[in-house]
Amino acid sequence: MRRASLGRAALAAALMMGVLRDARAVSPAAAAPLSVTLEYDVPSGCPDERDFRSIVSQRLGRDPFVQAASNRVSVVVSPADTTISGELVWRDDTGNSRGAQHFPSKTNHCAQLIQAMGFALAVQIQLLEVEDAGTPKASGQDAQPSSPTPPEPTSPPKQVAPKPEAPTPVTHRPQRDGMGPRLFVGGGGAIAVGMAPRPVAGARVFAGLRWPLAALEFALEGSAPVTVRRADGAGYSQWYLLASAAGCGVFEPGSVCALLKAGTVRVAGRDIDVPNSAGAALVQSGVRLALSQHLSASTSLSLRGEGLLNLTRWSATLDRLPVWSASRLALDSGLDLVVLFR
Amino acid sequence: MKPSLTVSPTIWPCLRALACALALASCDEQLDAGSSRPHGVLPFDERSPVILLNDGAYDNWDGEYALLLANGGGSKLAAIIVSTGGVWSDINANVAGFRGLVNAARQSGLQDLPDPTTSVNSRLAMPPSGKVEDTQPNRSEGARLIVSLSEQLALPYRPVVIATGGSLTDVADAYLIDPSVVDRVVVVSSLGALNAAGAMMAMPNGEIDPWADLIVASRFRYVQVSAFYDQLADVPDSRVSELPANALGAWMRAKQPKISQNPVASDQVSLLAASLPGFVIATRSASVTLPFTPGSNAGPALTLQASGTALLVTQSAGALASARLWQLLLTPATFSR
Numbered sequence: 190m191r192r193a194s195l196g197r198a199a200l201a202a203a204l205m206m207g208v209l210r211d212a213r214a215v216s217p218a219a220a221a222p223l224s225v226t227l228e229y230d231v232p233s234g235c236p237d238e239r240d241f242r243s244i245v246s247q248r249l250g251r252d253p254f255v256q257a258a259s260n261r262v263s264v265v266v267s268p269a270d271t272t273i274s275g276e277l278v279w280r281d282d283t284g285n286s287r288g289a290q291h292f293p294s295k296t297n298h299c300a301q302l303i304q305a306m307g308f309a310l311a312v313q314i315q316l317l318e319v320e321d322a323g324t325p326k327a328s329g330q331d332a333q334p335s336s337p338t339p340p341e342p343t344s345p346p347k348q349v350a351p352k353p354e355a356p357t358p359v360t361h362r363p364q365r366d367g368m369g370p371r372l373f374v375g376g377g378g379a380i381a382v383g384m385a386p387r388p389v390a391g392a393r394v395f396a397g398l399r400w401p402l403a404a405l406e407f408a409l410e411g412s413a414p415v416t417v418r419r420a421d422g423a424g425y426s427q428w429y430l431l432a433s434a435a436g437c438g439v440f441e442p443g444s445v446c447a448l449l450k451a452g453t454v455r456v457a458g459r460d461i462d463v464p465n466s467a468g469a470a471l472v473q474s475g476v477r478l479a480l481s482q483h484l485s486a487s488t489s490l491s492l493r494g495e496g497l498l499n500l501t502r503w504s505a506t507l508d509r510l511p512v513w514s515a516s517r518l519a520l521d522s523g524l525d526l527v528v529l530f531r
Numbered sequence: 532m533k534p535s536l537t538v539s540p541t542i543w544p545c546l547r548a549l550a551c552a553l554a555l556a557s558c559d560e561q562l563d564a565g566s567s568r569p570h571g572v573l574p575f576d577e578r579s580p581v582i583l584l585n586d587g588a589y590d591n592w593d594g595e596y597a598l599l600l601a602n603g604g605g606s607k608l609a610a611i612i613v614s615t616g617g618v619w620s621d622i623n624a625n626v627a628g629f630r631g632l633v634n635a636a637r638q639s640g641l642q643d644l645p646d647p648t649t650s651v652n653s654r655l656a657m658p659p660s661g662k663v664e665d666t667q668p669n670r671s672e673g674a675r676l677i678v679s680l681s682e683q684l685a686l687p688y689r690p691v692v693i694a695t696g697g698s699l700t701d702v703a704d705a706y707l708i709d710p711s712v713v714d715r716v717v718v719v720s721s722l723g724a725l726n727a728a729g730a731m732m733a734m735p736n737g738e739i740d741p742w743a744d745l746i747v748a749s750r751f752r753y754v755q756v757s758a759f760y761d762q763l764a765d766v767p768d769s770r771v772s773e774l775p776a777n778a779l780g781a782w783m784r785a786k787q788p789k790i791s792q793n794p795v796a797s798d799q800v801s802l803l804a805a806s807l808p809g810f811v812i813a814t815r816s817a818s819v820t821l822p823f824t825p826g827s828n829a830g831p832a833l834t835l836q837a838s839g840t841a842l843l844v845t846q847s848a849g850a851l852a853s854a855r856l857w858q859l860l861l862t863p864a865t866f867s868r
Contacts, residue, residue, distance in 0.1 A: 420686060421578060425564035458565025469560035503560040508567050508688040 222251065223318045224258040231266040232273070235299035244307030245314070253314050264306055266299060273297045275306050279313075370398040372530040377491075379523030383499075384454075385415045385427055386513045391523075397435075399529065404437040404444065416459055417505070417513060423461035425505050425512065429454040429471055437477075446477040448495060454515075456505045472500040473519065487529050495521040567688060570808040573754060573842065575692060575717055577806045580684050581606040582677060582716075585696035585798055587619035588628025590791040592765050592856070593696045593799040595783060597806070598636045598644055599859040602866075605806035609680050609691065611647040612673035616697040616739040622651060631782065638778035640866035648676055652700045654740045655707075657825050663746050666707055674704035678712050681705075685715035690752070692805040695720040696798025698739035703746035710750075718747055719754045721801040723833075729817045730757045730843050732830030735795045741823070744830025748819045754842045755833060756804050756811075760849025762790060762797035765856055775860055803852050804844055813846035 229238040236244075241264060246252045263278040275292035290309060294302050376394040393410030411430040418424030431452035437444045450473040458464030475497035483489045497519040504514040570576035583597050594611070601608040611633070613626045629647040636644055650673025658665035668674070681691045693702055693716050705712050722736040722744075731737065732744040732755070747753055766774070766787050774780035791797075803810040818839030820832040833841055859865045 419688075421689060423565075423567065454562075456562040456564045461565040462568035464565040465563050467562040467564065469562055501560065503562055505562050505564050507564050509563070510687050511561070512564070 222253070223260070223314050224253055224255045225260045225262045225314065226256060226258045227254045228261060228263040230264070231299065231303070232268055235266055236303045241303055241307050244304060245311045248308055248311030249314060262310060264303075264310070266302060266306075268297070271297065273299055273302060275302050277306055277310060277313075370400055373397055373399050373404075373527055374530075375491075375525050375527040377523050377525030379410070379521050381412060381519060381521045383497075383516045383519030384412065384429065384521075386417050387415065389413065389415045391521075393433075393523070393525075395525070399439070402439050404435075404439055404446075406433075406435040406437065406446070408433045408435070410450075418459070419507065419512060423507055424459045425456045425461075425507060426459055427454065427456045427505060431471065431473070435477060437479075442481045444477075444479045444481070446479070448473070448475045448477055448497065450474070450497070454503055458507065461507060469503045470501055471503070473497040474500060475519075481527070487531075489527045489529070491525040491527055493523055493525060497521060572811050572814055573719075573804060573844075575690060575805065576808060577604070577606045579606060579689050579692045579717070579805065580609040581802065581805055582610045582612065582680060582691060582693045583608060583696070583802060584612045584614065584673065584693060584701060585629075586614055586616040586625050586698070588613075588625060588632060589786055589789045590619075590796050591696070591762055591798045592790070593802060594629055594632045595779075596799045596852070596856065597694075597802050598632070598641055598779075599856065599865065600802070600806045601643060602641045603859045603862075606692065606802075607643065608645060609684055610645050610676055612650050612676060612701060613647045614650040614652055614671070614673055614697060614701060616700075616736065619697070622649060635778040635782035639775070639780070640777070641779070648672055650674070650676075650701050652698075652704065654698075655700055655703055655742045655746070657742045657823070663750065664707075664710075666703075666742070666746065668707035669700065669704045670708060671701050671704050673701035674708055677701065677705040677716065678709045681712055681715035691716045693718045694801040694805050695722070695736070696801060697736055699736075699743040699747045700740045702751070703740070703743035706746055706750050713751050717752045717754065719756060719801045719805050720747075721756050721759070721798045723755055723757045723830075724795070725757045725843070725845060729815070729833045729835040730755055731832055733828075735793075736798075737830045738828050741827050741830040745819065745821075745823050748831060748833065748841055749821075752840070754804065754814075754844065755817075756800045756844040756847065758812075758844050758847040759794045759797045759800055760847055760852070761794055762799070762849075763792060764849065765853045766790070770857070773857075773861070775866070777866060779866075780860070797849075799852070800844075800847055804847070807852060807855055809851055810848050811844050811846075812848055813844070815843045815845055817841045817843045 227238065227242065229241060242252065242254055259282040261280040261282070263280065264275070265278070266273055266275045272294050274294055276289060277292065278289040279287045281287055292302060292306055374396045376392065379391045379393065381389050381391055389412045391410055391412040393408050395406050395408035397404055397406035409432055412428045414426040414428045416424055416426045429452060431450045433448060433450040435446040435448050437446035452471050453468050454471040455466065455468040457466040475495055477493055477495045479491050479493040481489045481491045499515055499517055499519055502515045502517065504511040506512060581597065583593070585593050588594060597608055597611070600606060611629055613622070613629050615622050615625060619625055626647055626649045633644050633647060650671045652669045652671040652673065655666055655669070658667070677693060685691045695702065695718065699718070699720060702718055720736065723730045723732045724734065732741070732748060737744050766783060771784055771787055774783050815835050816837055816839040817833040818836040818841060820834045823831050833843060
């Protein structure tokens with residue numbers, strides 16, 4: 190019965206660790222080893238300190254115990270009437286308690302209790318290592334956390350009752366990583382139709398914030414000059430420069446955005462007797478559909494297509510005769526490289 | 532209790548935004564990328580294609596200038612329309628003369644030269660109503676060619692120039708066939724004589740078809756070149772030996788003695804006005820003076836008037852024309868394109 194409880198505890202701890210690892214996409218191999226100083230106080234008849242160290246070391250695959258670590262763990266087993274109970278207390282280097290876990294037992298079988306406490310400590314050390322690996326450290330900070338707070342207790346159901354004494358970062362950090370906005374930047378090329386007499390190449394750079402289901406993007410985009418000539422060789426070049434804002438709904442791997450663009454379109458005469466340059470305001474609104482393909486955890490390619498309404502229209506004239514007039518609708522499609530930051 | 536007739540303050544921003552959106556949606560900017568500047572004082576230049584109209588082939592250098600300039604930076608020659616007029620009443624002889632010229636030019640290496648088009652016409656008659664549009668058209672070959680070529684070649688910013696050295700019959704006939712031709716062409720005529728009030732549409736060439744003169748001057752963009760020059764100076768006896776040793780040089784050597792000594796016979800002034808930048812030195816605006824006298828041997832008068840739509844070329848640079856002619860004749864590249 191007790192062995193069965195320990196088995197469930199091991200399974201629960203393993204599942205919790207696996208879930209947390211996947212959520213942070215950090216491999217345990219990348220975690221910094223955590224060292225602790227052990228204070229061991231148990232009644233006679235219980236496994237000694239060396240046995241406890243062995244239990245933890247076997248679970249971890251290494252010996253985490255050192256003489257003077259900044260993290261101290263007290264393992265205390267006390268008799269209570271006909272039973273015994275255990276307590277695992279984390280302290281910082283000044284002796285202040287950072288968290289504790291109580292291990293009540295319905296029997297006085299100390300070896301089993303020590304076994305459970307050793308397993309719990311190993312799991313906690315492992316979780317802290319994983320947590321620290323995903324947390325940027327301040328410059329000059331020790332590789333070991335100076336004042337670690339024990340994670341949510343992982344113990345056999347019913348056998349132990351978690352009693353955290355202080356809020357633990359483990360309960361908050363996954364929420365911040367999963368729900369909070371993440372900065373992204375990127376750039377790409379595009380082909381626009383309806384902005385000039387023939388398709389025109391363009392490029393854009395952008396930055397924004399992304400939530401799990403939404404994104405906000407700001408961009409600067411411009412076109413390459415496109416030159417149009419009439420029958421006698423005289424012509425004009427045209428290009429545009431736009432600032433844009435997009436509000437997007439994200440439905441991985443796709444997204445839908447509402448767009449607003451504003452900027453200027455300019456023309457300049459080419460190979461005409463009296464060339465002239467002129468510009469006008471350009472305002473567009475429209476919709477973007479995009480599909481993304483992840484290249485890595487932080488980079489992706491996004492294929493996009495935009496349908497745009499030219500709220501302002503313009504005509505290019507030579508000899509005061511319209512050579513080309515912008516249509517009401519424009520299409521823009523392109524490929525972007527996106528870099529997502531934590 | 533005071534009834535409230537005021538609009539909620541929150542609605543004004545919405546109305547303003549709506550007004551701005553509608554204003555933006557209606558914006559249509561014209562972006563001026565530049566304009567052409569004619570290479571001379573006339574509102575067109577050598578970049579316009581030219582249709583040459585004439586009758587006789589031997590009394591002046593009109594055809595020679597046209598063919599050489601077309602191969603030497605001047606106007607492209609779209610057509611040569613040959614008709615009759617005055618002493619040049621034999622259409623076959625007239626056409627044979629221009630065919631001989633074109634053949635000689637081709638043999639010499641000049642390119643992109645059209646075959647002469649024979650246009651048989653008769654003097655247009657003023658209708659009893661006195662209205663131009665009631666005039667019975669000839670529908671001559673030349674008139675129909677003007678209509679079709681102008682449809683093919685004219686651009687809104689670059690009209691086709693019709694350079695006439697004879698009567699205006701085929702030009703007026705083109706209007707009677709298709710009145711919209713006036714939007715596609717400019718008529719430049721070596722015609723008439725200057726006077727203190729402006730000019731008369733009379734001799735030379737104006738006397739051949741006076742009613743056609745009136746139609747052209749009143750309906751077309753019309754430039755009358757009445758500033759002739761001494762065309763004997765173009766190829767004087769002393770320089771005949773310098774003519775190139777090719778078919779065109781031989782043609783010109785044979786023709787040189789036949790050139791009219793009458794200065795007003797230099798029909799090439801209309802072509803030079805269109806095709807040689809700098810030839811036209813001065814112009815005056817003029818308008819057509821009506822009424823027209825039926826049966827007259829002269830067309831209407833062109834009276835100087837600042838608001839007039841017709842242009843009178845009052846001064847030309849004959850020496851410049853002669854210099855350009857010899858430059859083209861003596862440059863081997865002219866014949867080896």
